[in-house]
């Protein structure tokens with residue numbers, strides 16, 4: 441299958457919203473949501489968005505920019521939103537945002553965000569497969585789409601898959617500053 445044979449999809453087609461309640465066994469010794477448990481939920485929400493877009497099996501290849509800016513407390517309701525920002529050949533980037541509030545909806549806050557990269561696989565999970573393009577429609581979707589190429593270059597450089605000298609988009613970006 442070639443990329444040109446695949447029908448492009450809107451960002452909204454992959455939009456996923458997942459809700460969880462922080463139970464006692466999700467917490468760390470301080471009584472707040474443990475970072476690893478949150479990352480697990482984020483990975484699930486992101487992989488659903490990626491799978492919906494590709495209509496295939498996907499595996500997590502990398503995760504960037506995770507930072508835990510605000511604690512999430514026991515009993516809080518956690519909402520995780522994810523959607524595809526851009527696709528490449530067999531890989532695609534998914535942006536994930538995490539919000540938390542108490543049961544009454546008070547203290548609603550954004551707690552963290554991250555970019556996940558997935559690779560689409562064939563049904564037998566043995567080979568990678570090409571993924572459909574994504575069409576950004578809103579200003580925010582366009583902004584995420586534009587930045588995705590640069591983030592891809594950076595993560596490929598950091599993972600040793602691309603030589604810094606080959607990172608053309610990043611070079612152009614820094615020249616403009």
Ligand SMILES: CC(C)(COP(=O)(O)OP(=O)(O)OC[C@H]1O[C@@H](n2cnc3c(N)ncnc32)[C@H](O)[C@@H]1OP(=O)(O)O)[C@@H](O)C(=O)NCCC(=O)NCCS
Pocket residue numbers: 499500501502528529530531532557559568595596599601
């Ligand atoms: C991700 C994986 C499929 C890549 O396999 P590979 O043989 O390196 O594949 P390729 O070199 O053909 O690369 C395939 C795509 O993955 C991308 N990729 C590979 N490693 C990456 C990384 N660290 N970060 C971002 N993208 C990555 C490549 O850029 C390429 O994208 P493109 O096709 O859009 O250009 C493979 O490493 C794997 O199966 N990893 C384990 C995944 C897993 O089990 N995840 C769950 C966590 S345990």
